[in-house]
Amino acid sequence: MSEHRISVDIDEAGVATVTxxxxxxxxxxxxxxxxxxxxxxxxxxxxxxxxxxxxxxAGKSFCSGLDISSLGQGGGAESLLEREDGHRANRAQRVSVDWAAVPAPVIAAITGNCFGGGLQIALGADIRYAAPDARLSIMEVKWGLVPDMGITQTLPRVVAVDVAKELTFTGRIVSGQEAQVLGLVTRAVEDPLAAALELAHKIARKSPHAVRAAKRLYDETWTGADASAALMLESELQVGLMGSANQLEAVHAGLAKREPRFADPE
Structure with missing residues (x-):
C-alpha cells in the first residue's frame, strides 16, 4: 500500500473498527x-x-465515490478492471464483494455522502446503519455509466427490482431516512458509528462459530439457491456446531446464568 488510506483498530472484544x-x-x-x-x-x-x-x-462522509481526477492519471481506472487468478471479481468489484469473504459480520456506519462506489462498498456489508440526513445515491448514470462494483451481488438482496431500477436510472440522492424505508439501509440512527459499535459488541459476545455459520448460511442461500442444497447446508452447519466446545459453552453458561467464554476460531 503506497499511501495511508485506512486505519484498523481491534479491541479486546475482537471488534475491528475499519476507518x-x-x-x-x-x-x-x-x-x-x-x-x-x-x-x-x-x-x-x-x-x-x-x-x-x-x-x-473519517470526517463528514462515509465515501463520496470514485476520485475521477486521480484514477484518470496513469491508467489507474483500467487496472481496476483486472481479474487476478483465483478471483471471480475484478479489483473494483472486490472492495464490495470481498466483505462477504470476512467470516465475521460486517456493519457499515454511514454518515454524510455515500455515493456510487461508496454505496457499493456499504452494500457489501452485512448490516448498514445510516444517519437520517446521510446522502446515498447509485450515482453512476450521472457520468454515463452503470454501477459495476459488485452491485449485482448485493442490491438484489435488499431491494425490489423496481426500486433498484428507479434509483439507478435517475441517480437521485436519498436521505438515510428514505434509504431505510426503501431497504438500502438496515436502520436510520442519529449516531451510526456508536450504534454500529454497540451492535458489534453484542455480536462479539455470541459464539463466533455460530455467528460465522449463520453468515455463511444466509450468504450462500438467500437469493437463487437450490432449495435442496440450501436445506442440506442448514443441516451440515448445524451438525458441525452441535457438541462443539463453543456450543457446549453456550449451554453451560446459559444454565449457570453467567457470561460465556468462547474460544476464537482457528
Whole structure:
C-alpha cells in the first residue's frame, strides 16, 4: 500500500473498527484506497480474533465515490478492471464483494455522502446503519455509466427490482431516512458509528462459530439457491456446531446464568 488510506483498530472484544481515512476528500476512492481496502479484507478474513467488523468514514462522509481526477492519471481506472487468478471479481468489484469473504459480520456506519462506489462498498456489508440526513445515491448514470462494483451481488438482496431500477436510472440522492424505508439501509440512527459499535459488541459476545455459520448460511442461500442444497447446508452447519466446545459453552453458561467464554476460531 503506497499511501495511508485506512486505519484498523481491534479491541479486546475482537471488534475491528475499519476507518476510511481520507477525510479531506470525503474518503473518495483513488488507487491507494482500492489497494488499502483489498489489504484490509484480505487480513480480516484470516484473523480468528475478529468477532465483528465496523466500517466507517473519517470526517463528514462515509465515501463520496470514485476520485475521477486521480484514477484518470496513469491508467489507474483500467487496472481496476483486472481479474487476478483465483478471483471471480475484478479489483473494483472486490472492495464490495470481498466483505462477504470476512467470516465475521460486517456493519457499515454511514454518515454524510455515500455515493456510487461508496454505496457499493456499504452494500457489501452485512448490516448498514445510516444517519437520517446521510446522502446515498447509485450515482453512476450521472457520468454515463452503470454501477459495476459488485452491485449485482448485493442490491438484489435488499431491494425490489423496481426500486433498484428507479434509483439507478435517475441517480437521485436519498436521505438515510428514505434509504431505510426503501431497504438500502438496515436502520436510520442519529449516531451510526456508536450504534454500529454497540451492535458489534453484542455480536462479539455470541459464539463466533455460530455467528460465522449463520453468515455463511444466509450468504450462500438467500437469493437463487437450490432449495435442496440450501436445506442440506442448514443441516451440515448445524451438525458441525452441535457438541462443539463453543456450543457446549453456550449451554453451560446459559444454565449457570453467567457470561460465556468462547474460544476464537482457528
Amino acid at each position: 476510511l481515512d481520507r477525510a479531506d476528500k470525503h474518503n473518495a476512492l483513488d488507487g491507494a484506497m482500492f489497494d488499502a481496502l483489498l489489504d484490509v479484507t484480505g487480513t480480516l478474513k484470516t484473523d480468528g480474533r475478529i468477532r465483528a467488523v465496523v466500517v466507517h468514514g
